[in-house]
Amino acid sequence: MSLGEPQTDDTEALQPGQALAESVSAVMHSRRTILPKRLAAPGPDAAQLHQILGAAASAPDHGQVRPWRFILVPNDARAALARAFGDALLERDPLALPEQVVQAQEKAYRSPCLMLVVVNTDCGDPGIDLAERHISTGCAVQNMLLLATALGYGSALTSGKALKSNGLRRLFGLGEGEHGLCFISLGTVQSRKLSPRLRPVPADYVSTLALNP
Numbered sequence: 476m477s478l479g480e481p482q483t484d485d486t487e488a489l490q491p492g493q494a495l496a497e498s499v500s501a502v503m504h505s506r507r508t509i510l511p512k513r514l515a516a517p518g519p520d521a522a523q524l525h526q527i528l529g530a531a532a533s534a535p536d537h538g539q540v541r542p543w544r545f546i547l548v549p550n551d552a553r554a555a556l557a558r559a560f561g562d563a564l565l566e567r568d569p570l571a572l573p574e575q576v577v578q579a580q581e582k583a584y585r586s587p588c589l590m591l592v593v594v595n596t597d598c599g600d601p602g603i604d605l606a607e608r609h610i611s612t613g614c615a616v617q618n619m620l621l622l623a624t625a626l627g628y629g630s631a632l633t634s635g636k637a638l639k640s641n642g643l644r645r646l647f648g649l650g651e652g653e654h655g656l657c658f659i660s661l662g663t664v665q666s667r668k669l670s671p672r673l674r675p676v677p678a679d680y681v682s683t684l685a686l687n688p
């Protein structure tokens with residue numbers, strides 16, 4: 476594992492308090508999935524992308540195994556990804572219609588900034604189990620989505636059966652212990668067709684441990 480610059484604890488510089496909490500909360504609550512077909516150029520510029528990718532590094536990471544990495548898909552690799560999507564569909568369903576194959580391929584061209592999220596089930600301390608690795612990956616991804624939201628970009632996660640296909644694994648050079656979890660798409664929101672999203676409230680998902688007398 477390689478470790479880069481040490482991160483300083485700059486909580487003091489943050490001026491913690493209600494105002495900061497409200498800003499963070501506003502970013503969290505304004506994040507909505509914007510489907511990749513509604514994300515257009517411009518995507519984040521190089522400095523913004525660096526900042527967004529850097530947000531992943533703040534994720535909790537038990538044992539510092541850094542079980543995640545991200546593989547950017549530049550424009551000149553989209554055709555290869557399209558082929559992998561089409562081939563994956565035909566691998567699953569040899570009777571897929573040509574228009575279904577085209578539909579699968581088209582997904583490779585959506586959104587100006589596209590990357591694959593990869594989790595590693597084997598790296599580092601074997602005592603850090605898969606669930607912990609997935610949680611760390613989810614935290615890293617959410618950090619990135621929130622920073623992208625704060626910068627004004629729309630975002631989406633997309634998954635699908637193609638992620639498990641041999642062709643896609645080969646294309647992205649995934650190692651034995653590596654798995655493609657989902658794609659992250661980032662871009663400028665073209666249109667929003669958002670129905671109000673009912674969010675659960677803490678009473679729906681919180682209980683208090685009650686000890687028997």
Ligand SMILES: Cc1cc2nc3c(=O)[nH]c(=O)nc-3n(C[C@H](O)[C@H](O)[C@H](O)COP(=O)(O)O)c2cc1C
Nearest residue numbers: 506507508509510631632633634635656657658672
């Ligand atoms: C790992 C992961 C994969 C996802 N894959 C898809 C997907 O393939 N297609 C899709 O429409 N949404 C996908 N989503 C997004 C969820 O559908 C979305 O977060 C959910 O509907 C809630 O909407 P919100 O993000 O606006 O709160 C994925 C979410 C996660 C966490």
